[in-house]
Amino acid sequence: MIEARTHEVAQTEAIAAVISTLCRPGDLLVLVGELGAGKTAFTRGFATALGAADQVTSPTFTLANEYRGRMRIHHLDAYRIGHLDEVRDLALPELLDDDAVTLIEWGDTIAAALPNDYLEVRLAYGDVDAVEDRDVTLRCVGDRWSARSRALCSALADWVVTPC
DSSP: OEEEEESSHHHHHHHHHHHHTTOOTTOEEEEEOSTTSSHHHHHHHHHHHTTOOSOOOOOTTTSEEEEESSSEEEEEEOTTOOSGGGGGGGTHHHHHTSSEEEEEETGGGGGGGSOSOEEEEEEEEOOTTSTTOEEEEEEEESHHHHTTHHHHHHHTTTTBSSOO
């Protein structure tokens, strides 16, 4: 597990940009956190770093957005999914077999329907007095991300709060 801290939205976006450099087609990132914790800001930094020109917005009501850059990005939101059967509406298996990287906000709510190979990005509010502080915890699940955990830790050295 990698624990990092940011002090402003731009730093959360920067962490996402660094992580994007380690991504490969077919990767899955599961974004976890309370409302307003920075899941969409993370996705914005990620997509911008990959050269996506479209404005990144939360897909809460559309369920899925797609951005095109050096790699296609599927951005999904599972917030409104009330039952695992509804995951079929997202066409998740087709998206994950794609040549794109997939980011799922509220992905922990549908974890039972996900493959067991992803990077969990948990965003939490930091210091109460510092409104923009975020604690970012990264957990590698499965072989794909576990094989990159050292590179991930090294790339995020500017933000890591506990040595990897």
